[in-house]
Amino acid sequence: MKKNMIKRGILIGTLVFMMVMAGCSGSSDNNGGNDGENGSEELTAFPMTVTDTAGNEITIEAMPEKIISVSPTLTETLFAIGAGDRVVGRTEYCNYPEEVANIQVIGTFTNPNTELILDLEPDLVFSSGGVPEEAQALFDASGIKVIVLADSQTVDQIEENILLMGKVLDLNEEAAAVNEEIEAERTAVKAALGDVEPKRVFVDLGYYYSAGAGSFIDSIIVEELGAINIAADGEGEWPQISEEVIVEKDPEVYIRNVTMGGGEAEPMADSLQGITAVVENQVVNVETGSPDNDIMTRAGARVGQTIRFYAEAIYPEKFN
Structure with a gap:
């Protein structure tokens, strides 16, 4: 367990550093x-x-x-x-x-x-x-x-x-x-979404580091999908958000980069059990180092898939 936590820390630390x-x-x-x-x-x-x-x-x-x-x-x-x-x-x-x-x-x-x-x-x-x-x-x-x-x-x-x-x-x-x-994927996703009620979203890249204003993830959440990024007013492009602020902002969707032990995601912190995303089972777990993890964090040629990933995570009812 300790070894897995250390490995996860290295992976997440590298990810955040590369993005910064x-x-x-x-x-x-x-x-x-x-x-x-x-x-x-x-x-x-x-x-x-x-x-x-x-x-x-x-x-x-x-x-x-x-x-x-x-x-x-x-x-x-x-x-x-x-x-x-x-x-x-x-x-x-x-x-x-x-x-x-x-x-x-x-x-x-x-x-x-x-x-x-x-x-x-x-x-x-x-x-x-x-x-x-x-x-x-x-x-x-x-x-x-x-x-x-x-x-x-x-x-x-x-x-x-x-x-x-x-x-x-x-x-x-x-x-x-x-x-x-x-552009084809971008257009298809917007057509599928139509007029949606904006949802509050938190993207947890690990240890509560998130995507702030000026990051491409924020741009996708806000500009492409019309949702609300609760980390947008954090400090810098990749801010670390406290549990207290997460509770206060009360995300309706929580997308997190996690270590999967035996196929199970590590549990959410006790202090976050009352947020809407947890209560309504709208927590999306993405395994560290998985293909989906790459898609959600890389601003490159697969960004059409990135847009669809976040759209389906935030508004699953539009894609079922």
């Missing part, structure tokens, strides 16, 4: 260097200069053939747009799609192995966070370009990131097709 770091490294404008152009109609020509979400201008001299991804979200997106065969390195947290298991691990999001990355001789590194100054100097000296694409704050910004990746890799049509799938 990814969010802090980008700009909310997130224009991705597309300058209003339609990604599906562009003809890619090299060299090209793009602006990443950190505000860096990067000139790509030729078609990138060998790519390192330092983000599970970006790895998923690379495969979704058809660039999976160019990925030569990924973090140990990159687990989707299955093919990533055959790709060289280059460390973690927080501690990538710079020497190993240099040995792989990539043309391009995609990261969702800033690169340490020393590592950046080594990459510059080796001619390795780095593009920072921080986790987006809205679905529209996610689509902009996808188009930018398609542009840089000369996969404009493929990127546009991914966005079309996202």
